[in-house]
Amino acid sequence: MHIQPEVSLKPHNTFGIDVKAQQFVEVHQLSDLQTLLKEQQQNPTPLLILGGGSNVLFTRDFEGLVAKIKLKGIRLLREDDSNVWLEAAAGEVWHDLVMHCVQKGYGGIENLSLIPGTVGAAPMQNIGAYGVEIKQVLETVQAVERSTGVLKVFTNEECKFGYRESVFKNIYKDQFVITGITLKLSKKPTFNTSYGAIQEVLQTNQVKELSIQAISDAVCQIRSSKLPDPAKIGNAGSFFKNPTIPFTQFEQLKQAFPHIVGYPVANSQVKVPAGWLIEQSGWKGKRFGHIGVHSRQALVLVNYGGGEGSQIRQLSADIQQSVLQKFGIAIQPEINII
Ligand SMILES: Cc1cc2nc3c(=O)[nH]c(=O)nc-3n(C[C@H](O)[C@H](O)[C@H](O)COP(=O)(O)OP(=O)(O)OC[C@H]3O[C@@H](n4cnc5c(N)ncnc54)[C@H](O)[C@@H]3O)c2cc1C
Incomplete structure (x- = not known):
């Protein structure tokens, strides 16, 4: 070392x-x-x-x-007629693991193609995209307790996954180092094409028969066209989480903002896209010196080069304040601010 x-x-x-x-x-x-x-x-x-x-x-x-x-390694633990159990070390690049599974024909994480970062961080915020979250295929998380050095194994249930949430991000914050994960993947996958954008690309690509590869390709295509590439322009993807509000509040907002978008979720709540709220508050494409709000994705804050983190934090606070004022909705960062 x-x-x-x-x-x-x-x-x-x-x-x-x-x-x-x-x-x-x-x-x-x-x-x-x-x-x-x-x-x-x-x-x-x-x-x-x-x-x-x-x-x-x-x-x-x-x-x-x-x-x-930087811990490395992907290992097949066991398999039966329908499933495989795969162990991946925390330092593996997430997309490399997805590609490994796509090539082997293991279904379950193809919708999570091209999410940047490592395997070890994936359970931290229960990464998700295009209708799939890692919690749907995750069996266990292996983690070393920082105070004792002891290796512990967390079951899926013990991780208490939620939307961009897990125990590692809240009650056990800074208490464990994730060293690896175990996934249960399918040899006979059921495909998730619930997102309209995936269906459109599959159609454009003239895909006749659904496959893990075709879905992964479609997701990569959508992501590359929609999201700014951090290699070209500094960003960390969605800066804020999509807030959920009570159905009654949503109905009231609909009176004032007839075009408001929302998706019903559990417990009479509605999920509202934070990007829409930010855009409607007039922030999309706004640039302030070296930093700003992306011109095509209002949810993505960017560093054009030479920007400081404190400036981006201030911009995010200003955005939160203006969304709160306009809609009465408090949006929270998804990003870990250090
Ligand atoms: C262009 C772009 C698009 C994105 N799209 C998505 C998306 O669609 N869906 C999504 O969910 N996320 C998305 N993200 C966010 C990001 O890719 C994920 O959160 C990813 O899991 C972060 O991985 P990382 O290795 O870079 O984590 P880091 O940024 O290095 O760390 C994130 C947090 O986890 C902690 N951490 C990291 N590794 C470990 C470990 N081994 N043990 C304990 N703690 C650890 C860190 O201390 C930090 O608090 C996107 C980001 C970008 C830049």
Whole structure:
């Protein structure tokens, strides 16, 4: 393990924010992680666990140790006629795991193609896209407790997954380092084409017979055309979560804003697209020096280059305030602000 002093985090976050870590280390082995955590117990310093940096906003230099998880490996644990159980290490690139499964014909995560970041961060916020969330195929999460170095296994139920939520993001925040996950995937998949955009692309691509590959290709096509590429323009995908409001409030808002969009969810609640609220509040495409709101996706805040995290945090606060004023809806960041 090579701990380096004063390392720029610019290449390690997709916003491209240029802050420094007082110390930086890449963790390639489980035993190294356990050694690191033991040293932390004797010599406590702030510790930040990082994957691909695609869901973080750095607002200042990190006065402590940033440990980038690089544990690798994808392993078939067992299989029967219908399913496979696959274990993947936390440092694997998520999309590489999806591609592995697509090539092998294991169904279940093809709708999650091209989501940036690592396998280890995927359960953190229960990644989801195009009608699928990781919780639907996740069997267990393996994680090391930061205070003891002990490896624990969490069942799906114990992860308490919700919309962009898990125990690792709330009650166990900063208490565990995820080292791997186990997925139960299907050899006889049922395809999820509930999103209109997928159906349209399948039609354009003249797909006659649905397959894992065809859906993955469609999702990649949609995502590449819709979302800004962090390699070209700094961003971390959706900055805010889509809020849910009571059905009664939605009905009232419909009187004032007849075009408001909403999707019924459980418990008489309605999910409202945060992007729509932000756009209607006049933020779409607004640029403020080095930062701004993307011109095609109001939900995506961007760093055109040279922007600071604190400026993006201020912009996000201004957006929250104006959406609250106009619609009476409090939108919350999906991003981890550090
Ligand atoms: C263009 C773009 C599109 C996106 N689209 C989607 C989407 O469709 N759906 C979606 O859900 N997300 C999306 N995201 C967000 C992001 O890709 C996911 O949240 C992803 O899982 C983050 O992975 P990461 O490795 O980059 O995590 P990081 O940003 O490195 O970390 C995120 C959080 O998890 C913690 N963490 C990371 N690894 C570990 C670990 N091994 N153990 C413990 N804690 C850890 C970090 O401390 C941090 O708090 C998008 C992002 C971008 C840039």
